[in-house]
Amino acid sequence: MGKLNYDKWRELFETHCLSFGVLGHIDGSSSATPATAKEWKERDGLVKMWIYGTISESILDTVLKKNATARDLWLSIERLFRDNKEARALQLENDLRTMVIGDLSVHDYCAKLKTTASPRQH
Template sequence: MNYDAWKELFQTNSSSFRVKGHIRRESKPKYNKDEAWVNLDDLVKMWIYDIVTQSLLNMILKEDVTAHTVWTGLETLFRDNQQSRAIELDQRLQTLTLGDLTISQYCECMRVILDLLTNIISPVAAPTLFTYLINGLSPKYDNIITVLRH
């Protein structure tokens, strides 16, 4: 699952449990050492820690931080990596071939990569996508490719 989809699901979940303010920094302790607030904040941190990969956990796990700090740290990791991720995804899209996939599976693979590129604000123009699509088809589709190119 891509980061933006994960983020939306996590925010929806945290909203339904009325703790979304902990990741948005809208919730603050009522007084110093507000135990109820700290418990809820720790709960939100546990949710985050429980669903990220071990390598991400190693990068975001710090002592004495709030859920908001963990949340923004995670987002920073994903956003800072956008350009290299866009290059990698575009390369995958350019080199994707039909191979043993069905046309439906091939198009679904392309759609997933396109969604990921769109999520990191690097959408692919329709003419470019068309070129990638037909370039990845096998020789048995040469007649269709010829028609489509003209």
């Protein structure tokens, strides 16, 4: 949550799922039929494991729910980041306004400014 890298993570994760033919498990275009239920559930579990393996423990603690599908997790993570966007923007603005050079060199101070401001480019 602190690095504000949701958009990057999302793009990489969607690309990964697309290349393995399971994008439908996160975009909602895939559903099980009686004939494919077992295979669908196995693939959904695989996508869930990918999600679990690529998010922080604090996010995992927030979104982990029994019997959730990969799509459920995907939407929970999206809501977590999208709903907090305004609050995060205010926090970033405050961080930039209150940043002081202190003992930093001009180069290090500029690098710190750039690092803090870069998430705003999403």
